[in-house]
Amino acid sequence: MKGQSSQVPxxxxxxxxxxxxKQIRFYGESVDPEEEISRPRCYPRPVQYLxxxxxxxAWQMLNGDTTxxxxxxEKTLVVCCGSGMExxxxxxxxxxxxxxxxxxxxxxxxxxxxxxxxxxxxxxVGDAENLPFRPGAVDFAFVHDGLHHLRDAYRGVREMARVAxxxxxxxEPADAxxxxxxxxxxxSGEYEEAGNYVYRLRKEKLIExxxxxxxxxxxxxxxxxxxxxxxxxxxRWCDSPPLFWLFRAGFHLANLLLGRWGNSxxxxxxxxxxxxxxxxxxxxxx
Numbered sequence: 241m242k243g244q245s246s247q248v249p250x251x252x253x254x255x256x257x258x259x260x261x262k263q264i265r266f267y268g269e270s271v272d273p274e275e276e277i278s279r280p281r282c283y284p285r286p287v288q289y290l291x292x293x294x295x296x297x298a299w300q301m302l303n304g305d306t307t308x309x310x311x312x313x314e315k316t317l318v319v320c321c322g323s324g325m326e327x328x329x330x331x332x333x334x335x336x337x338x339x340x341x342x343x344x345x346x347x348x349x350x351x352x353x354x355x356x357x358x359x360x361x362x363x364x365v366g367d368a369e370n371l372p373f374r375p376g377a378v379d380f381a382f383v384h385d386g387l388h389h390l391r392d393a394y395r396g397v398r399e400m401a402r403v404a405x406x407x408x409x410x411x412e413p414a415d416a417x418x419x420x421x422x423x424x425x426x427x428s429g430e431y432e433e434a435g436n437y438v439y440r441l442r443k444e445k446l447i448e449x450x451x452x453x454x455x456x457x458x459x460x461x462x463x464x465x466x467x468x469x470x471x472x473x474x475x476r477w478c479d480s481p482p483l484f485w486l487f488r489a490g491f492h493l494a495n496l497l498l499g500r501w502g503n504s505x506x507x508x509x510x511x512x513x514x515x516x517x518x519x520x521x522x523x524x525x526x
Contacts, residue, residue, distance in 0.1 A: 276323035276346070277353050284475035286487050287467045294465060295329055295384055298411040298506040301459050317378040318361075319368045319400060320386020324350030327361050330382070337361035338378060340368065368396045376405040384411040393439040394449050401453035407510045408455070414462055414505035415440040418498070427466075428503075441505055450509045458509040463495050464502035 280288045321327055321339035323346050331337050339361050341347050347363045366372045381400035387393040400408045422428040443460050450458050478487040
């Protein structure tokens with residue numbers, strides 16, 4: 241029994257490293273570099289709107305004020321930054337951005353995006369489950385559709401809470417009834433092309449993690465948001481008005497009715513008792 245118990249953690253660590261290698265290899269060899277650098281410009285207008293909506297509403301939850309100017313010295317760490325799509329949206333608000341990704345190739349593409357579009361951020365190759373930063377090194381830690389790649393998504397949340405001095409901002413898939421139905425219907429999958437399990441987050445578990453990490457207050461929001469490459473062809477029909485306006489109206493109507501059970505979860509948690517002191521980025525690119 242003693243030998244078995246010592247083998248289990250080792251085997252788990254080996255499995256985790258194997259999954260990391262698959263992720264690194266996939267994002268180095270199996271993606272279109274140009275699409276990764278330029279997206280969402282190459283996406284249908286409705287998909288661009290949905291991406292903007294997810295990220296913008298996540299930051300609005302900090303204090304509900306989208307007009308407040310952020311301070312230039314405030315540092316935001318973007319975890320699982322990929323090729324920099326979210327970085328571009330956030331950098332245009334004037335924030336100082338530090339970005340991290342496990343894939344060296346993705347970081348190189350994020351650097352090229354910054355050069356191409358005249359933007360600036362600091363880049364780090366690193367593991368979201370073991371962030372190479374001291375506690376409280378940044379003001380905010382943010383992630384969009386990155387934790388679900390990890391073997392332990394909640395370990396990633398704990399690391400974000402450790403390095404953030406003021407708040408964490410999360411936009412990730414939700415463990416939702418509609419999502420489970422979509423998986424059964426074959427509309428959504430349990431695994432991504434890279435081979436990783438899609439780790440969908442639960443509000444109850446996030447609250448437990450927030451409390452354990454000493455976070456003092458939190459807010460949540462759910463929406464029904466869906467896009468996959470196979471849907472782009474249909475979405476392109478709505479690129480031009482008035483179909484785009486109809487799409488937006490339909491999106492908001494659907495969320496008025498079904499949003500509380502939706503597949504997209506936004507969560508914000510503060511280390512302070514007074515979240516109104518935290519200022520969100522101005523409206524615009526986000």
